Amino acid sequence: MADADSPWLVMGLGNPGAEYAGNRHNVGFMVADLLAERMGGRFKAHKARAQVVEGRLGAPGLSSRRVVVAKPLSFMNLSGGPTTALRDFFKVPVAHVVAVHDELDLDFGALRLKLGGGDNGHNGLKSITKSLGADYHRVRFGIGRPPGRMPVADFVLKDFSSVERRELDYFVDRAADAVETLIVDGLERAQGTYNS
Numbered sequence: 001m002a003d004a005d006s007p008w009l010v011m012g013l014g015n016p017g018a019e020y021a022g023n024r025h026n027v028g029f030m031v032a033d034l035l036a037e038r039m040g041g042r043f044k045a046h047k048a049r050a051q052v053v054e055g056r057l058g059a060p061g062l063s064s065r066r067v068v069v070a071k072p073l074s075f076m077n078l079s080g081g082p083t084t085a086l087r088d089f090f091k092v093p094v095a096h097v098v099a100v101h102d103e104l105d106l107d108f109g110a111l112r113l114k115l116g117g118g119d120n121g122h123n124g125l126k127s128i129t130k131s132l133g134a135d136y137h138r139v140r141f142g143i144g145r146p147p148g149r150m151p152v153a154d155f156v157l158k159d160f161s162s163v164e165r166r167e168l169d170y171f172v173d174r175a176a177d178a179v180e181t182l183i184v185d186g187l188e189r190a191q192g193t194y195n196s
Contacts, residue, residue, distance in 0.1 A: 007066040008057075008183050009092040010035060011083050013101040013124040016073045022159035024143040025076060027172070028100040028124075031141070034176040035069045048085035049073050058184035065183050068092070077123040080131030087132065097136035098179060099128055102156060106142025108164055109171035110196045111178055113139050115187055137182060141175050 012032025013025075020026050036043060039055030046052045050070045058064040068090050072082035079099075087097060095115075101124055106112060116134045119125035128136065146155035160168055174194065182190040 005066075006093050006096050007068060007090050008096045008098065009083070009086055009090060010067060010069045010098045010100065010179055010183075011079065011086075011128070012069065012071050013076060013079055013099060014071065015075050016071070020157070023157050024102050024160060025156040027102045027141045027143065027175075029071050030168075030172045031100045031139070031175045031179065032069050032071050034172055035067075035179060038176065038180075039067065039069065041069075043071065046070070046086070046089075048082045048089060050082040050086060052086065057180050063184055067183060076127075078127055079124040080127035080129075083128050084131040094132055094135050095137075097128075097132065098139060098182065099125060099136060100139045100141065100175065100179060101125060102143045103140035104143060104145055104152065104156070106140060106144070108142055108144045109167060109174075110142035111139065111171075111175055111194045112142075113137065113178060113182055113187060113190050113195060137187065139175060139179055139182070141171070 012028035014029035036053040041053035041055045043051035043053050050072045052068055052070045054068050056064040057067045070086055072079045074082050115137050119129055178190055178194040
């Protein structure tokens with residue numbers, strides 16, 4: 001079991017490289033970048049094939065929590081390796097691991113927070129679950145379904161549309177708030193506030 005003093009590990013899922021930066025599949029990286037900014041830290045390379053920032057989230061004092069925010073450098077379908085290596089290195093209980101990822105089955109910008117469950121065909125979650133088991137938190141960020149007959153793989157590796165980009169910063173900010181609430185106030189409070 002995790003105690004309150006155990007650190008948290010937030011894995012923003014995505015693909016490394018400038019050509020993927022604005023893709024729908026990389027919304028986890030976008031949320032991780034904002035959390036790092038809030039913590040006042042800069043990403044540094046880690047031997048676990050990830051970029052990491054260490055810091056605290058929450059109000060200063062008793063309610064603040066020690067957090068490691070990470071972006072795997074392994075590509076989405078191999079996210080489990082860096083997640084497990086960071087969990088071991090920072091001694092993070094599985095119940096304090098949070099994966100932030102894109103979700104096809106939610107409308108653009110909608111959020112759902114949950115503990116455990118299936119991978120719903122998401123290769124990043126599939127890889128993490130294979131390495132850790134399923135008992136970690138997920139912050140699911142809606143990207144909607146592909147239009148027409150567009151293959152899912154093409155859709156997730158496309159940038160957000162110009163219409164979506166107008167609201168993207170707002171939704172990324174809201175997702176970062178949801179992660180912070182989950183870590184500081186617990187899942188139930190975060191679900192009550194952000195599940196849409």
